[in-house]
Amino acid sequence: MQKKIQTVWDSKKIQILKASQKIFARYGYFKSTMDDIAQAMGMKKGSLYYYYKSKEDILKDVVNYESEQFLNALQKEIESLKTPQEKILRFLQFRAKEFMQLMNLHQVSIQAFLEATSIVSEMYQECFEKEIDLLAQVINEGIEQGIFIECDPKKVAKSLLTFAEAVKFREFHKNKNIVISQIDYSSIEEEILFTAQIIINGISK
Numbered sequence: 001m002q003k004k005i006q007t008v009w010d011s012k013k014i015q016i017l018k019a020s021q022k023i024f025a026r027y028g029y030f031k032s033t034m035d036d037i038a039q040a041m042g043m044k045k046g047s048l049y050y051y052y053k054s055k056e057d058i059l060k061d062v063v064n065y066e067s068e069q070f071l072n073a074l075q076k077e078i079e080s081l082k083t084p085q086e087k088i089l090r091f092l093q094f095r096a097k098e099f100m101q102l103m104n105l106h107q108v109s110i111q112a113f114l115e116a117t118s119i120v121s122e123m124y125q126e127c128f129e130k131e132i133d134l135l136a137q138v139i140n141e142g143i144e145q146g147i148f149i150e151c152d153p154k155k156v157a158k159s160l161l162t163f164a165e166a167v168k169f170r171e172f173h174k175n176k177n178i179v180i181s182q183i184d185y186s187s188i189e190e191e192i193l194f195t196a197q198i199i200i201n202g203i204s205k
Helices: 011-027 034-041 045-051 055-079 084-106 110-119 121-144 153-174 185-203
Strands: none
Touching: 011 034, 011 045, 011 055, 034 045, 034 055, 055 084, 055 121, 084 121, 084 153, 084 185, 121 153, 153 185
């Protein structure tokens, strides 16, 4: 397994990032201002500029911070499971539940989420690539244990995660004007796990 990501985050920056998450969720990224964030922090805007020069810089660190927390939690969630089949299914289930919990916590609208994703797409892609690498390691373990047939672990991992993302974004684009918590995510999760099981069966000996 990969080593955990260990970035040392300044405690004040973490407070700013958490406050910014709430502001972005409430107003959407484009309507949010540095004044809004400073006010939520109870600090002067000049003091906020000491830590961040723009709201884009803040958004990038929000993504970095959340991605790091998520990847470490994901790795911890699957490392104690015994079989690669269990790890793959738990991997997909965990990432779906974690995403929904985060969105529900901040009551993020789908429109606000899509706005933010378009702005920091490269950073989301970096996190996605790390997920692919982590899942590919699980698949490779199955190959080495003689449980899975010889295949390209990274291609299989990418196919699983690309499908999971496609199902999620399909629902989001159908329901742009509501809060994410209003989406029936249980049906999304069920569809993802159903297809994942078919793929797992296909690579199993």
